[in-house]
Amino acid sequence: xxxxxxCTIAELSEKLASGECTSVDIVNDVLASIDANDGKVGAYLxxxxxxxxxQAEAADEKRVAGSTLPMLGIPVAxxxxxxxxxQPCTCSSKILEGYIAPYDATVISKLRExxxxxxxxxxxxxxAMGSSTESSALGxxxxxxNFDHVPGGSSGGSAACVSADEAIxxxxxxxxxxxxxxxxFCGCVGVxxxxxxxxxxxxxxxxxxxxxxGPITKSVKDSAILLExxxxxxxxxxxxxDMDVPAFGKNLTDDASxxxxxxxxxxxxxxxxxxxEVEKSVRDAVEHCKSLGAEIVDVSLPNAKYAIAVYYIxxxxxxxxxxxRFDGIRYGMRIDGKDPADLYAKTRSAGFGQEVKRxxxxxxxxxxxxxxxxxxxxxxxxxxxxxxxxxxxxKQCDAxxxxxxxxxxxxxxxxxxxxxxxxxxxxxxxxxxxxGNCALSLPCGFASNGMPIGxxxxxxDFQEETILKVGHAYEQSTEWHKARPSL
Amino acid sequence: MKYEATIGLETHVMQKTNTKMFCSCKxxxxxxPNTHVCPTCxxxxxxxxxxxxxxxxxxxxxxxxxxCEINPYSKWDRxxxxxxxxxxxxxxxxxxxxxxxxxxxxxxxxxxxxxFTLERIHQEENAAKNTHVAGAxxxxxxxxxxxxxxxxxxxxxxxxxxxxxxxxxxxxIMQYGGISNCDQEKGQMRSDVNVSVRPxxxxxxxxxxxxxxxxxxxxxxxxxxxxxxxxxxxxxSGGTVVQETxxxxxxxxxxxxxxxxxxxxxxRYFPEPDLMPVKVSKEQIEQWRSELPEMPAQRRVRYxxxxxxxxxxxxxxxxxxxxxxxxxxxxxxxxxxxAVSNFxxxxxxxxxxxxxxxxxxxxxxxxxxxxxxxxxxAKTINTGGGKQIFETxxxxxxxxxxxxxxxxxxxxxxxSALEGWADEAIxxxxxxxEEYKAGNPASINFLMGQVMKASxxxxxxxxxxxxxxxxxxx
Numbered sequence: 030x031x032x033x034x035x036c037t038i039a040e041l042s043e044k045l046a047s048g049e050c051t052s053v054d055i056v057n058d059v060l061a062s063i064d065a066n067d068g069k070v071g072a073y074l075x076x077x078x079x080x081x082x083x084q085a086e087a088a089d090e091k092r093v094a095g096s097t098l099p100m101l102g103i104p105v106a107x108x109x110x111x112x113x114x115x116q117p118c119t120c121s122s123k124i125l126e127g128y129i130a131p132y133d134a135t136v137i138s139k140l141r142e143x144x145x146x147x148x149x150x151x152x153x154x155x156x157a158m159g160s161s162t163e164s165s166a167l168g169x170x171x172x173x174x175n176f177d178h179v180p181g182g183s184s185g186g187s188a189a190c191v192s193a194d195e196a197i198x199x200x201x202x203x204x205x206x207x208x209x210x211x212x213x214f215c216g217c218v219g220v221x222x223x224x225x226x227x228x229x230x231x232x233x234x235x236x237x238x239x240x241x242x243g244p245i246t247k248s249v250k251d252s253a254i255l256l257e258x259x260x261x262x263x264x265x266x267x268x269x270x271d272m273d274v275p276a277f278g279k280n281l282t283d284d285a286s287x288x289x290x291x292x293x294x295x296x297x298x299x300x301x302x303x304x305x306e307v308e309k310s311v312r313d314a315v316e317h318c319k320s321l322g323a324e325i326v327d328v329s330l331p332n333a334k335y336a337i338a339v340y341y342i343x344x345x346x347x348x349x350x351x352x353x354r355f356d357g358i359r360y361g362m363r364i365d366g367k368d369p370a371d372l373y374a375k376t377r378s379a380g381f382g383q384e385v386k387r388x389x390x391x392x393x394x395x396x397x398x399x400x401x402x403x404x405x406x407x408x409x410x411x412x413x414x415x416x417x418x419x420x421x422x423x424k425q426c427d428a429x430x431x432x433x434x435x436x437x438x439x440x441x442x443x444x445x446x447x448x449x450x451x452x453x454x455x456x457x458x459x460x461x462x463x464x465g466n467c468a469l470s471l472p473c474g475f476a477s478n479g480m481p482i483g484x485x486x487x488x489x490d491f492q493e494e495t496i497l498k499v500g501h502a503y504e505q506s507t508e509w510h511k512a513r514p515s516l
Numbered sequence: 517m518k519y520e521a522t523i524g525l526e527t528h529v530m531q532k533t534n535t536k537m538f539c540s541c542k543x544x545x546x547x548x549p550n551t552h553v554c555p556t557c558x559x560x561x562x563x564x565x566x567x568x569x570x571x572x573x574x575x576x577x578x579x580x581x582x583x584c585e586i587n588p589y590s591k592w593d594r595x596x597x598x599x600x601x602x603x604x605x606x607x608x609x610x611x612x613x614x615x616x617x618x619x620x621x622x623x624x625x626x627x628x629x630x631x632f633t634l635e636r637i638h639q640e641e642n643a644a645k646n647t648h649v650a651g652a653x654x655x656x657x658x659x660x661x662x663x664x665x666x667x668x669x670x671x672x673x674x675x676x677x678x679x680x681x682x683x684x685x686x687x688x689i690m691q692y693g694g695i696s697n698c699d700q701e702k703g704q705m706r707s708d709v710n711v712s713v714r715p716x717x718x719x720x721x722x723x724x725x726x727x728x729x730x731x732x733x734x735x736x737x738x739x740x741x742x743x744x745x746x747x748x749x750x751x752x753s754g755g756t757v758v759q760e761t762x763x764x765x766x767x768x769x770x771x772x773x774x775x776x777x778x779x780x781x782x783x784r785y786f787p788e789p790d791l792m793p794v795k796v797s798k799e800q801i802e803q804w805r806s807e808l809p810e811m812p813a814q815r816r817v818r819y820x821x822x823x824x825x826x827x828x829x830x831x832x833x834x835x836x837x838x839x840x841x842x843x844x845x846x847x848x849x850x851x852x853x854x855a856v857s858n859f860x861x862x863x864x865x866x867x868x869x870x871x872x873x874x875x876x877x878x879x880x881x882x883x884x885x886x887x888x889x890x891x892x893x894a895k896t897i898n899t900g901g902g903k904q905i906f907e908t909x910x911x912x913x914x915x916x917x918x919x920x921x922x923x924x925x926x927x928x929x930x931x932s933a934l935e936g937w938a939d940e941a942i943x944x945x946x947x948x949x950e951e952y953k954a955g956n957p958a959s960i961n962f963l964m965g966q967v968m969k970a971s972x973x974x975x976x977x978x979x980x981x982x983x984x985x986x987x988x989x990x
Binding site for chain 2: 034058110111112118120125128130132177229230231233234236237238240262264266267268341346347349353354355356358359360370373393396397398401405
């Protein structure tokens with residue numbers, strides 16, 4: 030076995046171009062790795078081997094015919110909330126059992142156009158509501174670095190499969206940290222693009238004003254390549270922005286210098302109760318960036334501390350409406366009742382898990398007559414303040430360095446009984462979703478128990494190029510991203 | 517005690533757009549159920565709405581026609597409620613920032629000019645159509661998501677007659693403006709009516725009762741009258757009117773309780789995050805204003821001033837845009853406006869009403885009517901012959917000239933033939949002859965009728981009159 034599954038997109042593209050391997054070889058290695066390890070990792074929900082191999086054969090034929098598409102022949106795992114025509118799209122929920130997507134999400138069409146292979150569908154927290162993939166109704170996913178630990182969430186399957194070399198790359202979605210946190214927990218690179226950069230058409234909505242699709246990969250360069258494929262204006266998504274997409278991949282140069290860059294360090298992001306090992310790794314990473322020529326400046330995000338409260342009002346309010354369509358009438362699970370209201374109640378009671386129900390009820394409450402002004406309206410005002418903080422901070426720096434999470438990946442079951450505790454872990458990622466700007470997560474160390482630690486690089490609106498540049502420079506001069514879990 | 521009623525209307529009008537409000541599905545009335553659907557209008561996971569710009573143009577034009585102020589910044593909201601007619605279980609609508617604000621129309625009610633004011637017009641999406649059959653409900657999503665605007669009046673009306681005049685004017689303006697066909701049979705115009713009653717002189721309005729979703733003007737009138745009487749009798753018997761939503765049962769001519777205030781929905785409106793706010797520039801508004809078509813009132817003035825028609829004719833012709841358009845089409849082929857008007861107001865409207873047809877279904881086309889009038893004007897046939905030809909074409913189709921020949925309707929002006937009939941009429945009717953000679957000129961009409969009868973309608977009436985006068989006066 031040539032272990033092609035362990036390679037990056039950049040490495041495989043070279044091998045494919047030189048004829049050293051075929052796309053069928055890659056898919057075979059990935060499938061072998063899934064066979065060997067996914068019993069323990071539990072990343073995949075559905076996998077159509079024949080379809081994946083057929084796509085690989087078609088990609089190889091295209092290459093023979095002269096095609097040099099950027100993602101040609103590279104298999105990508107898909108988070109189970111993205112619609113791929115003809116495939117299930119369960120969002121890890123029982124309520125979507127039996128639903129087969131009748132259309133491709135825009136990012137899927139873009140991946141197809143770029144030559145990528147849709148590999149299989151990976152596990153997640155139910156409807157992306159959770160931070161550990163433990164709210165999935167369809168399977169348990171483990172952290173490849175230690176099977177007793179959670180992979181993070183909600184894109185836990187997307188991070189675990191990449192970390193375990195069961196995929197070359199994957200797609201996740203980030204509403205409050207759902208790409209960055211599992212990437213950090215599993216030792217991968219993940220990007221939450223600026224809101225509006227990537228079309229949401231075909232992404233089953235959790236919170237429409239916060240959701241963004243992004244890549245989870247083994248290197249910053251891979252994230253740049255995959256992100257470039259995903260971005261671009263889409264007339265099907267009114268929130269998508271009509272602006273040019275830089276050549277993220279090509280524009281990354283291999284010199285590891287950060288000379289002339291100002292990197293901000295927000296004091297509010299080294300929160301009370303933060304794991305000292307996480308703090309140390311991140312502070313070491315900051316020092317490392319300094320050694321690469323960056324100037325480190327103190328910045329302040331004073332309203333970031335309200336982000337959790339604001340996030341759990343806005344996200345749940347939007348979710349309460351977004352999830353109303355899962356009613357048993359047109360698709361998915363149905364439990365009949367004596368009238369429509371009874372049918373809804375029975376179907377939704379049986380179809381949704383506890384965390385989803387909790388958030389629907391919370392969202393319904395904050396929008397209710399008499400409570401709207403006190404909760405939703407106020408939250409929107411504070412959201413503006415959070416955004417203003419970033420605007421001010423980016424007047425002083427090119428990018429912000431911060432931890433991704435207060436702790437490394439914790440043990441399964443540790444926080445499932447205390448949802449609030451789990452919500453609080455989103456303190457460092459939700460501000461970016463509320464403000465709309467972009468952020469990247471990449472490995473910057475390990476805790477003494479062997480679990481990976483992530484560094485967050487936060488950029489201003491549409492400054493993906495800047496955070497990719499900083500991340501790439503850091504990665505070029507460190508070895509953290511090369512470490513792999515022993516399965 | 518004397519009571520007065522206060523009435524306000526919320527009128528839903530389906531706009532004439534090619535595609536639905538937030539997706540590219542077509543709307544086609546009567547299509548096979550669930551054939552014009554897509555992930556967006558079916559509320560599938562991940563599908564997103566995209567605003568129909570034509571609908572925005574139409575609602576703004578409606579606003580301009582109704583004297584509204586066009587809001588330069590308006591936004592979308594989600595109205596949450598669970599029902600199978602709403603695929604997402606929320607409706608995209610405009611809650612606090614609608615596209616059109618204010619507005620008014622002036623109409624004639626029972627001979628008096630009244631001005632009714634509008635609160636707003638907002639854009640929303642239509643619901644699916646539910647059909648209830650034994651043991652099941654069927655949902656047709658073809659109508660789901662079609663462009664629907666809601667015209668909200670102020671509580672400024674006080675009788676069923678006011679409401680009828682208001683709705684009739686709205687319908688006429690929407691049709692003339694090209695905003696909507698307002699075909700009530702097809703559900704393109706439906707109204708909710710708010711009715712309250714209070715003792716004359718009381719400042720505060722009485723408890724408001726909403727009667728939901730009626731499409732027939734006659735039902736709306738009946739429902740308002742019933743509701744005013746009901747509320748007055750509740751008050752007179754010492755009771756209080758309950759604020760509630762009622763339905764109207766046309767078979768019984770009664771309203772009935774649907775939902776009381778305690779069970780009212782909490783729609784939990786909040787801004788729609790999937791759509792951007794709508795910004796309309798001053799330039800755009802002026803552009804749309806310059807494109808506004810002529811309204812019925814303007815057409816009436818033109819018919820009187822330019823075509824020389826009586827006010828009455830102008831009113832009848834413009835009452836329906838179809839008829840007015842048909843009239844204008846005919847005027848492209850003839851100069852004789854009064855003759856066209858007479859045919860439309862007479863034969864055409866009578867035959868359409870007898871046979872339950874619309875003017876677009878008439879076999880008599882504008883060109884054919886123009887040719888009939890041409891034959892009359894050239895005195896080839898008389899008016900009676902023209903009417904016969906009109907009716908024949910209306911019922912069976914055909915060419916005016918061929919029918920004239922087949923039926924032998926060509927007018928007779930030949931003196932010898934006329935003389936024979938005139939002599940016969942004078943000889944057989946001594947009494948009218950005497951009366952005429954005694955100084956009653958109207959008696960000649962009887963003789964005239966006899967000649968026309970003898971000629972089977974073909975005699976040229978002018979020539980007959982001249983000949984009779986010559987013989988009797990001579």
